[in-house]
Amino acid sequence: MKKTEKLIEVKNLKKYFHVSKGKLLKAVDDITIDIYKGETLGLVGESGCGKSTAGRTIIQLYKATSGQVIYDGEDIQKKSSTEIKNMKKKMQMIFQDPYSSLNPRMTVLEIISEGIDNHEFHYNKKEKEDKVYELLELVGLNKRHATRYPHEFSGGQRQRIGIARALAVEPEFIIADEPIAALDVSIQAQIVNLLQELQEKKGLTFLFIAHDLSMVKYISDRIAVMYLGIIVELSDSEDLYDEPFHPYTKALLSAIPVPDPKIERIRERIILEGDVPNPMDPPSGCRFRTRCPSAMDICTESVPKWQEVSSNHFVACHLYNV
Template identity: 65%
Template sequence: MTKTDAMLKVEGLKKYFHVNRGGILKAVNDVNFEVRKGETLGMVGESGCGKSTVGRTVLRLYEPTAGSVTFNGTNINQLNHVKMKAMRRQMQMIFQDPYASLNPRMTITDIIGEALDIHRLANSRAERKRRVEDLLDLVGLNPDHATRYPHEFSGGQRQRIGIARALAVDPQFIICDEPISALDVSIQAQVVNLLKELQQKFDLTYLFIAHDLSMVKHISDRVAVMYLGKMVELAESGTLYADPLHPYTKALMSAIPVPDPEIEASKERIVLKGELPSPINPPSGCYFRTRCPAATDRCAVEEPLFREAKPNHFVACHEV
């Protein structure tokens, strides 16, 4: 892949948090990946693996402990406050919880219009009102409801409002931080299909963070798998689901339900033993070795490199 293909390039990204009694929680620990223009990179893993922290650190909602984030050739970690504010027009986020991410005291007009105000994208109140109504129509909501408050909408409608807010500044790149996990299953597919339609219409690039593996397969071009703050596998979506290489990825894939009852009944489920280790005190060597059925003595002393095991298929495992 040439450098010009990558809209976003993340190198050696670390985000550590200081916790009680001098401990350090290594939420993101040396993560490397690229997102190409126009694609959707899915990011999956168990709760607490650091995937949401990656998204927030990429946007500098969290300041990184180490590493670089390069967006369209600019290292955004080196930007001052004013330049970073301008950069946020190009990089937006859709948050996980549509109940917590919308200010209950603000009308929908002001929630969406706030972004227009910050970046001075509307020259008059009439233009601002028209732009908000156009955005609501774009995400499938009634523009006449712009004067209502968040509590008057369902969860799926609130998430559409969150999507409209992200689109208000005409971004190139959107981080979708588990945008469907708080929604009813019946609504999840509608929101994912809306995101796909918007991507095609506006040539958007997504980092789609989720733990629903079947939904990630539906929307992603490539998929990255995280475990305990590290990336353990990265490949084209079809390749990863058909031929996972890392033992952790294999266990995740075995948990995806199959709609055919006969296939589901005969399918072998890989059940991981043991508890997820603490990111404050991770295992030596390979972080996954304490739960890995294929672990050897080498895994306890030597951390595996994240390398290209097959063409465009990267994995961090000694046994692959």
């Protein structure tokens, strides 16, 4: 069933970093996107394209250079620090590296309790412990794990602890920033399945950031493709895989192995030329033109407009000028 009620509206969001000699690194450069209640929006692209920075700016870990993030109808940037803190209870993040995102000097009980304490949930000691035990059970661990330290767990277990920590303040919206990238392939599916189960049980909304398109397909309702600080394509998950429009999306999808060896042998791989350009000095016009097999003169001269090419399928590419 298609979700239609907006939870997050991101409008013309930019995040620039000042680097050496007065130059600007345009990590996120004018993105506009909606995230609907109860959906999982996948955000994909190569390493360094700005997707993690976009997630951290949406959730206010980074202060936006300009643009708006509207949460449930309210503009976060116009809120006081106290109001933003209260809103942050509703927005949490699961980080990529379960090894570095957990404090090694804290027990699991202390790690999961930290958010509860910071956001002033009025639990007594027994209620807080019971809450932590309940969360551990929810993510596939148990109360015996509460007194242990992060180094005593595997990568997959640590990520489960990170998920429990995010759930401790009862959020509505979770940004999962490459939550399976540091895990063994055998564990990745377990974590993705866990996130889907939690979404169904708690009605959560996810922004799922990843570079692995094959895994994103199974968890996402819609997928946005990001390249060099901008979004180049957005579509329902199935449509994106069945009929990608942007040459960059086509190249990403062509790199995914197909389980059928006969198809795998004959299908065409699209190998992109060169490296991703420097985000401090992006190409004129279309940012992908320096690597695009379909580049035309107009791609150098003007920025392609964002347009709906088919139902709920948007792309920024001169090949589809209408």
